[in-house]
Amino acid sequence: MRPVYLDNNATTRVDPTVVEAMLPFFTEQFGNPSSIHSFGASVGQSVKKARQQLQQLLGAEHDHEIIYTASGTESDNTAILSALEAMPGRDEIITSAVEHPAVLALCQHLEKIGRAKVHYIGVDSLGRLDLEAYRAALTDKVALVTLMWANNETGTIFPIEALAELAKEVGALFHTDAVQAVGKVPIVLKGSAIDMLSLSGHKLHAPKGIGALYVKRGARFKPLLRGGHQERGRRAGTENAPGIIGLGKAAELAIAHMADEQTRVKELRNRLESAILQRVPNCFVNGDPRERLPNTTNIAFEYVEGEAILLHLTRQGIAASSGSACTSGSLEPSHVMRAMNVPFTAAHGSIRFSLSRDNVPEDVEQVIEALPKILENLRELSPFWAGVNKGPAAFKPVYA
Amino acid sequence: MWDYSDKVKDYFFNPKNAGALGEANAVGEVGAISCGDALKLMLKVDPATEVIEDARFQTFGCGSAIASSSALTDMIIGKTLQEAITITNQDIADFLGGLPPEKMHCSVMGYEALQAAIANFRGEEWHDDHEEGALLCKCFGVDEGMVERAIRMNKLTTIEQITDYTKAGGGCLTCFDKLEEVIAKVNADLVAEGVLAAHEAYSIGAVDAADIKAKAKAKKEAEKEAAPPTSPLTPASPLPPPSAGMTNLKKMRLIEEAIEEIRPYLKKDGGDCELIDVDGSNVMVSLTGACTGCQMASVTVSGIQERLIAKLGVPVRVIPVKAHAH
Numbered sequence: 002m003r004p005v006y007l008d009n010n011a012t013t014r015v016d017p018t019v020v021e022a023m024l025p026f027f028t029e030q031f032g033n034p035s036s037i038h039s040f041g042a043s044v045g046q047s048v049k050k051a052r053q054q055l056q057q058l059l060g061a062e063h064d065h066e067i068i069y070t071a072s073g074t075e076s077d078n079t080a081i082l083s084a085l086e087a088m089p090g091r092d093e094i095i096t097s098a099v100e101h102p103a104v105l106a107l108c109q110h111l112e113k114i115g116r117a118k119v120h121y122i123g124v125d126s127l128g129r130l131d132l133e134a135y136r137a138a139l140t141d142k143v144a145l146v147t148l149m150w151a152n153n154e155t156g157t158i159f160p161i162e163a164l165a166e167l168a169k170e171v172g173a174l175f176h177t178d179a180v181q182a183v184g185k186v187p188i189v190l191k192g193s194a195i196d197m198l199s200l201s202g203h204k205l206h207a208p209k210g211i212g213a214l215y216v217k218r219g220a221r222f223k224p225l226l227r228g229g230h231q232e233r234g235r236r237a238g239t240e241n242a243p244g245i246i247g248l249g250k251a252a253e254l255a256i257a258h259m260a261d262e263q264t265r266v267k268e269l270r271n272r273l274e275s276a277i278l279q280r281v282p283n284c285f286v287n288g289d290p291r292e293r294l295p296n297t298t299n300i301a302f303e304y305v306e307g308e309a310i311l312l313h314l315t316r317q318g319i320a321a322s323s324g325s326a327c328t329s330g331s332l333e334p335s336h337v338m339r340a341m342n343v344p345f346t347a348a349h350g351s352i353r354f355s356l357s358r359d360n361v362p363e364d365v366e367q368v369i370e371a372l373p374k375i376l377e378n379l380r381e382l383s384p385f386w387a388g389v390n391k392g393p394a395a396f397k398p399v400y401a
Numbered sequence: 402m403w404d405y406s407d408k409v410k411d412y413f414f415n416p417k418n419a420g421a422l423g424e425a426n427a428v429g430e431v432g433a434i435s436c437g438d439a440l441k442l443m444l445k446v447d448p449a450t451e452v453i454e455d456a457r458f459q460t461f462g463c464g465s466a467i468a469s470s471s472a473l474t475d476m477i478i479g480k481t482l483q484e485a486i487t488i489t490n491q492d493i494a495d496f497l498g499g500l501p502p503e504k505m506h507c508s509v510m511g512y513e514a515l516q517a518a519i520a521n522f523r524g525e526e527w528h529d530d531h532e533e534g535a536l537l538c539k540c541f542g543v544d545e546g547m548v549e550r551a552i553r554m555n556k557l558t559t560i561e562q563i564t565d566y567t568k569a570g571g572g573c574l575t576c577f578d579k580l581e582e583v584i585a586k587v588n589a590d591l592v593a594e595g596v597l598a599a600h601e602a603y604s605i606g607a608v609d610a611a612d613i614k615a616k617a618k619a620k621k622e623a624e625k626e627a628a629p630p631t632s633p634l635t636p637a638s639p640l641p642p643p644s645a646g647m648t649n650l651k652k653m654r655l656i657e658e659a660i661e662e663i664r665p666y667l668k669k670d671g672g673d674c675e676l677i678d679v680d681g682s683n684v685m686v687s688l689t690g691a692c693t694g695c696q697m698a699s700v701t702v703s704g705i706q707e708r709l710i711a712k713l714g715v716p717v718r719v720i721p722v723k724a725h726a727h
Contacts, residue, residue, distance in 0.1 A: 123669045308463035345435040382419050384441035384459035
């Protein structure tokens with residue numbers, strides 16, 4: 002059985018070229034980039050080059066606008082906490098109801114301890130931000146707007162540049178969690194109103210444990226970690242040199258493959274999506290069909306439960322993921338599905354397929370072959386399944 | 402993914418006795434699609450001998466829900482009703498070589514469906530017939546009887562275990578106080594009966610609802626997160642002191658105001674709510690759109706009620722009614 006990996010929004014395979022670029026920095030090039038001697042200096046040079054590679058991918062004006070961190074989560078936390086500290090007199094945050102937990106959980110915590118008032122802007126059924134509510138929440142009390150560039154579950158893209166412009170009008174800082182967008186859609190930070198941007202290495206074929214936070218030159222910033230003077234005093238801690246080198250290489254590769262991502266990968270995704278919609282009755286796509294990452298499709302299957310689908314896919318060597326409650330051990334469907342108001346007949350049966358440049362046509366064909374039968378079998382088992390397009394079967398439980 | 406036993410996997414991938422049973426004369430249906438799992442158990446019982454000649458199931462749910470249902474049918478075929486009725490959810494879990502703790506509610510669902518089917522055969526009303534007031538956990542539609550049985554049969558001693566076995570408390574956890582009451586009462590009974598050591602029994606106040614929520618949340622945070630508490634429908638803070646001497650007019654205005662404040666949030670979720678009438682402390686509202694779904698309606702109603710009480714400072718009761726025909 003050929004393994005098929007379609008869970009690239011969870012993590013990606015480290016590109017062999019990236020591994021190769023990193024290896025010397027575990028062995029002979031072990032120096033501390035801060036050291037003055039030759040052991041350190043050469044590593045320092047390589048780190049600088051890696052920073053420029055990432056600068057290019059982000060279209061940033063200066064390489065020193067990039068601060069290395071250990072993860073996308075650290076970048077998000079740093080940005081939010083920094084903004085609150087750096088913007089005295091402003092104690093409100095605007096975010097959305099569909100953010101990643103790296104943002105949401107911190108916002109909820111800040112709210113709970115009375116540190117900030119948080120506006121959670123809702124989305125419509127396609128996952129698009131409620132612009133009216135966003136405008137209404139923007140006042141001179143807002144320290145930070147933090148909105149994701151692309152949603153991890155549905156791939157829906159927010160109009161980030163425009164949203165940042167609006168934040169500027171009230172003098173708020175603007176941060177975007179671009180963990181899912183970097184490397185998949187072109188980004189040009191130079192000249193934009195975006196003050197901060199978070200990214201994570203392992204989502205773009207670099208290793209886990211390396212992330213970055215872009216902070217526009219001149220934007221107010223307060224460090225989260227204090228200690229040594231690394232990263233110009235903005236993030237203390239000895240640099241993860243191999244990780245930084247790996248991320249630099251991955252950025253270079255992402256630039257080279259950007260066109261591929263927008264064309265070949267997108268076509269594979271479209272082929273997968275349209276074939277599933279064609280062959281499996283009673284299913285639909287979650288998210289905005291127009292403004293969407295080229296690699297992601299999230300499909301809701303009515304009257305079946307996501308974990309059951311995933312177990313069958315797993316047995317056939319296919320890796321995907323689900324916003325279903327049962328897979329996570331929580332009892333409710335994901336906050337994204339709920340915020341989008343996905344009908345309850347389908348919210349529990351939503352499956353995300355996320356591709357990457359590593360995928361080939363055979364991968365999607367394998368899923369297209371396997372999935373209809375899996376759904377047919379599970380629906381045969383479901384007491385709600387009354388047949389194609391028939392609506393739920395009569396089911397009168399003694400409790401519900 | 403879960404660490405399922407081989408037997409669970411086998412029953413999931415190769416379910417036995419799946420599908421409808423045309424000649425069923427005993428049917429038990431439990432669960433709901435909005436809650437994430439549901440089971441329809443169908444039995445063919447010989448009326449003379451009360452032997453279960455055939456059993457089939459239809460299940461909407463995760464791997465362990467399907468496996469539990471299928472295993473249950475295997476366990477009961479050939480048994481008399483008298484024998485089958487003694488099967489507990491633990492028996493189902495044991496038969497499968499164990500279930501992950503968070504998935505025990507799947508075995509409970511099997512147990513409940515079996516009890517319901519037997520009651521159906523005997524022409525009895527399965528005593529889970531929910532009056533609105535009998536519901537303990539509104540998020541997952543779990544009543545007191547089910548929680549009591551789960552505690553008793555499995556000697557549960559913590560609130561988290563109740564959630565694992567019955568789902569009760571897995572949502573908003575506003576039922577925390579009631580869960581505490583029930584587990585303390587049943588544990589005390591178990592101690593009196595000598596089946597539970599006194600030091601193991603749950604005592605009220607042993608844990609904090611906030612801690613449980615925090616823990617549950619931390620667990621979820623790996624990938625999924627609860628919806629942020631933007632909506633005023635989320636459980637509110639302690640109530641303000643009752644304000645005395647409110648005129649009816651003022652009260653009416655406040656109620657109208659509160660409903661207007663809530664509506665945008667309902668609309669955002671595809672629903673709406675309209676004030677129909679106020680009769681003493683009863684506030685009649687009509688819910689429309691997405692609010693009319695089974696599980697969310699009761700959550701919404703209690704949310705509106707909480708909001709009104711907070712605003713008025715006096716207890717009111719929100720009663721959902723049908724909207725006037727237009």
